[in-house]
Amino acid sequence: MDEFVALLWHLCRRSHVVEPDMTEEVRVRVRQAYDAVGNWGVDVRRIRELFHGVRGSELVFVVLAAIHKLKLGPMLVCYEGGDAMWSMFARLGNYVWTVADAYRENPYHNVLHAADVTQTCLSFVARECGGLAAVMSPEQQVCE
16 A cells, blocks of 8 residues: 555656655655545545645546545556556556646636546445445445
């Protein structure tokens, strides 16, 4: 899990944000944000704050955390190889950054709203929330 938290921290930062290696305090805060994703009432603005207010970081974080939590990574890896899973997350992260960058700044339908909707949808299917997973058969569920 610590490896994935470090990967999230790395992929959600923009290259122009200069920061030293991940400190223990940052690791704890990123892990807490990861643990909260999928729960009802998460404020995605707090996720953006983890990454120094960089617009789009909240969407990248929520999407990658959701893919990881729902254990969808193996379904998205299209090739075999040493670090195929981590490479897939890096490519997906780059794609989500492209989507985030395409959002225009407006008062409502913006990248923050996209992250909030993604997080809310995850909370509907997350077992911890007693959402849709509670009424699905084991064969229909992708999370354990």
